Amino acid sequence: MSEEVTIIMPVYNPGKYLRPCLDSLLAQTMEDFRIIAIDDGSTDGSWDILREYAARDARILPQQNPYNIGAARTRNMGIQLAQGEYVVILDADDYFEPDYLECLWTACKENDLDIAICDFYWRDELIGEEYLITPPRKFLTIINRPFNWEELPRYIFQLFRFPPYLKMYRRSFLREYGVLFQDLSNSNDVYFSEMSFIYANRIMHISTPLLHYRYNTGQQISTPRGRKIECLWLAFLKTYRELCRLGIFDVLKKGFFSHVAFTACACSGYVSREKESAYFKLWQERGLPSLGMSNLTKECFISSFAYQKWKALQKGCHLECLTTEVLFKEETYRMFFYESSIRNMGIAHWGYGKLGKEFCEYAKKYNFQVVEIYDKDCSKWGEYDGISVKSFQECNPSVEMIVVTNERFIDDVLSQTAGTTLTVFDFTAYCLYGVGFEESICY
Numbered sequence: 492m493s494e495e496v497t498i499i500m501p502v503y504n505p506g507k508y509l510r511p512c513l514d515s516l517l518a519q520t521m522e523d524f525r526i527i528a529i530d531d532g533s534t535d536g537s538w539d540i541l542r543e544y545a546a547r548d549a550r551i552l553p554q555q556n557p558y559n560i561g562a563a564r565t566r567n568m569g570i571q572l573a574q575g576e577y578v579v580i581l582d583a584d585d586y587f588e589p590d591y592l593e594c595l596w597t598a599c600k601e602n603d604l605d606i607a608i609c610d611f612y613w614r615d616e617l618i619g620e621e622y623l624i625t626p627p628r629k630f631l632t633i634i635n636r637p638f639n640w641e642e643l644p645r646y647i648f649q650l651f652r653f654p655p656y657l658k659m660y661r662r663s664f665l666r667e668y669g670v671l672f673q674d675l676s677n678s679n680d681v682y683f684s685e686m687s688f689i690y691a692n693r694i695m696h697i698s699t700p701l702l703h704y705r706y707n708t709g710q711q712i713s714t715p716r717g718r719k720i721e722c723l724w725l726a727f728l729k730t731y732r733e734l735c736r737l738g739i740f741d742v743l744k745k746g747f748f749s750h751v752a753f754t755a756c757a758c759s760g761y762v763s764r765e766k767e768s769a770y771f772k773l774w775q776e777r778g779l780p781s782l783g784m785s786n787l788t789k790e791c792f793i794s795s796f797a798y799q800k801w802k803a804l805q806k807g808c809h810l811e812c813l814t815t816e817v818l819f820k821e822e823t824y825r826m827f828f829y830e831s832s833i834r835n836m837g838i839a840h841w842g843y844g845k846l847g848k849e850f851c852e853y854a855k856k857y858n859f860q861v862v863e864i865y866d867k868d869c870s871k872w873g874e875y876d877g878i879s880v881k882s883f884q885e886c887n888p889s890v891e892m893i894v895v896t897n898e899r900f901i902d903d904v905l906s907q908t909a910g911t912t913l914t915v916f917d918f919t920a921y922c923l924y925g926v927g928f929e930e931s932i933c934y
Contacts, residue, residue, distance in 0.1 A: 494550075496524040496592055497662070499569030499580045501562050502541065503531040508584035508705060513544050513551070515586040521593040526551045527569045528583070532559030537583070563672035563679035566655075570665060578662050580655040584705050591701040595659035598697050602637050605664040605691035610700040611657050617707040623700055626650045627920035628901045629933055634696040640689055644743050645793045648750040649924050653684040656702060664691065673726055676719045681726035686733060720770045723758055724778040727751050731782050748784055749797035749925045756800045771807030779805065794927035796826050823922040824853035827894075830928045832859060837889040839863040841904050843880050846896040851878075862890050892916050892932065905933060 498516065502509065516526060528551060530538045541553040554572070556565065566580055577599055579592070591609075598607040614621035626634060630650060633642055640647040651657070664670075668690040673682045688694065734740040734747070755774060762770045779785050784801065792798040799822060831838055838859075840850050843866045854861045864880045890913065895901050898919040905915055915933045920926040 493574035493576075494523055494525040495575055495577065496521070496596055496659070497569075497573035497575035497578045498524055498526040498592075499566060499573060499578055500526060500528045500583055501531050501565040501569070502528055502533060502537050502583040503559065503562070503565075504533045504535045505537060505583040506535050506708075508586075508708065509537055509540050511586050512581075512583050513540075515589075515591075516581075517544075517548055517550075518589055519587070519592045520590050521596060524550060524592060525575065527554060527572050528552070529554040529556060529565050529569055531556050531561070531565045561674065561676060561679070563674045566672045570662075570671065573662055576662060577659050578665070579659050582654070582656055582704075584708055585656060586703050586705075588701045592659075594697055594699055594701055598695055599659055599661065602693065602695055604637060604659075604693045604695050605661045606687060606694045607659045607697060608634075608651055608694065609657050609697045609702070612700055612703045614703050614705050615707050616705050621703060623899075624652070625698070625700075625898070626696060627917055627924050627926060627931075628898070629917055629920055629926070629930065631696070631698065634694070635698060637693040637695050639692055639694060640743075645746040645749075646924070646926070647688050647743070648685055648746055649753065651684075651688075651696075653678075653680045654704075655680060655683065656704065658687075660687065673729060675722040675725060678722040678726040681723065682729045682733075685730045689734070689737070689739070720762060720766055720773055723755060724773060724781075727754075727778075728781055745791060745793050748782075748787065748791055748801070749793045751782060751784065752792070752797055752801040752804055753925050755804050759804075768807070771804070774804055775807060792925075794921075794925050794930075795830065796823065796921065797925040799826060800925075821853065824850070825857060827918070827921065827928075828854060828857040828859040837862045837887075837891045839865060839887070839890045839893045841865050841893050841895045841900055842897060844897070850894065850896055863887050865893065886913070894918055901933070 505512065528541050530541060530553065538553070538555055541551065545551040545553045554568075569580065570578065577596060579595070595607045595609060598604060610623065610625045612621040613624050627650075630643065630646065634650065643650065665687070668686075670683055670687050670690060672679045731740070731747070734743060740747070755778070759767070759770060787801060789795055789798045792801065803822075839862050840847055843864050847864060847866070851861055851864070861878060863886070864878055865882065865886075866880050867882070892914045893904060893908065894916045895904050896918040898917065901915065901917060908915060917926070917931045917933055921928065921931040
C-alpha cells in the first residue's frame with residue numbers, strides 16, 4: 492500500500508542543514524509518508540548522509556542523479572516517482588514544525604483540496620533572525636476556506652510565494668494537468684506555482700506557520716539569478732502564453748501585469764552591479780514587449796503603486812525597483828501620503844516603535860500632517876514634533892483612519908476600533924502585495 496504523502500526533496504550541497512532538515516521530517520506527528528530524496532550531484536557528503544538515514548528509517552528512499560541536472564528536472568523526477576495521494580516538494584536546507592505534514596494533510600482530506608498552503612518563517616541565517624510571513628489579513632475570509640482563482644483574479648498570483656515548500660498538492664491533480672517545473676537555473680518554480688493556482692478547483696490557506704525557510708545560506712536557487720538574468724522573464728512568458736491559450740488572460744490581466752512589475756523590480760536586488768544595466772535592458776527591449784506591457788496606463792494595474800513599479804522597471808531605475816521584507820521604501824510612503832492627501836483624510840498611526848518613527852519621518856518629509864500617534868505603552872514616548880503619543884481611548888475626533896505598518900497589530904487594532912467610525916489601513920498589504928489604497932482599508 493502506498494503512503495498517504497510523498498515528500499519530494501532535491502538535495503544539492505545543503506551542507507550542515509541536511510541533518511536538521513531530515514530530523515524535523517522524521518519527527519513528524521504524521522507517520523504515513525515517504526521521502527524521495529534525490530541527490531543532484533552534491534559534493535559535500537550529502538549522499539552518504541542520505542544513505543545513513545535511509546539505513547535507520549525505511550521511509551527514506553535515496554536516489555542519486557549521475558550528474559547535476561538542476562532543481563527543476565530533479566523535482567519533476569520526484570513527481571513521477573511519487574505514489575502518495577498528496578505530495579510536498581521541499582528544500583533540503585529548511586526545517587519543519589512537527590505537525591507540518593499533519594496540518595496540511597488534514598486540511599486536504601477534510602476539504603477535498605487540490606492545494607493546501609501554510610504560513611512560514613523567513614529565517615535570515617546571516618543575522619539569526621526570522622520573520623513570520625502571512626498573506627494580508629483582508630483576504631483571510633476568502634482564502635481560509637476552499638476557493639479558486641476566479642474569486643481573486645487580481646491577487647491570485649501575489650498572495651502566496653512561488654516556492655512549493657509551503658504547499659501540499661493532490662498528486663492526481665498535478666498529473667491531470669501536467670503541471671511541471673520549468674527547466675531554468677532559477678525561477679523554475681514560477682510557472683509551476685502560477686499555473687497550479689489556475690488549474691486548481693479547491694485551494695485553501697491554513698493560518699499556521701509550519702516551516703522555517705532558511706535564507707542567506709549561500710545555497711538558494713536565487714543565488715545565480717545575476718548570472719542568468721533572463722530566467723524570470725522566460726518564466727512569466729510561459730505563463731502568459733498559457734493564460735492566452737486558455738482564453739482567460741484578459742480576466743487576469745491587471746493582476747498579472749502588477750505581479751510582473753512587483754516581482755521583476757524586487758528581483759533586481761539579486762542582480763550584481765555588473766549585470767544591472769543588462770537586466771533592465773532585457774526587460775525594456777524584450778521582457779515587457781513580449782508580455783504586452785510596453786505602453787500601459789495606471790488603469791492597467793491593480794494599484795497606483797504597482798503602476799509606479801512598472802514605470803521604474805521601464806526606466807531601469809534600480810533604487811526605485813528595490814523592495815525588502817522588513818523595511819518599507821521611500822516610494823511607498825510618497826504614494827501613500829499623496830493618496831491620503833487627495834482624499835483629505837485625518838490620519839493617525841498605531842505604534843511608535845521603529846516603523847512608527849519611520850512613518851512619521853516620511854510624513855514630515857512629504858509635508859503630511861499626522862494627527863495623532865497611538866501606542867499601548869504611550870507613557871515612555873512623550874511627544875513627537877509636537878504630537879503626543881496617546882492611548883487609543885484619547886482619540887481625536889478629526890482622526891478618520893489609523894495606519895498600521897506592523898501587520899502583527901492589525902487584529903488588535905480592529906478589535907479596539909470595532910463599533911466606531913474609524914477605519915484601519917493595512918500598510919503591509921498596500922506596499923508588499925500591491926493592494927490598492929481603497930482595498931487596503933479594513934472596516
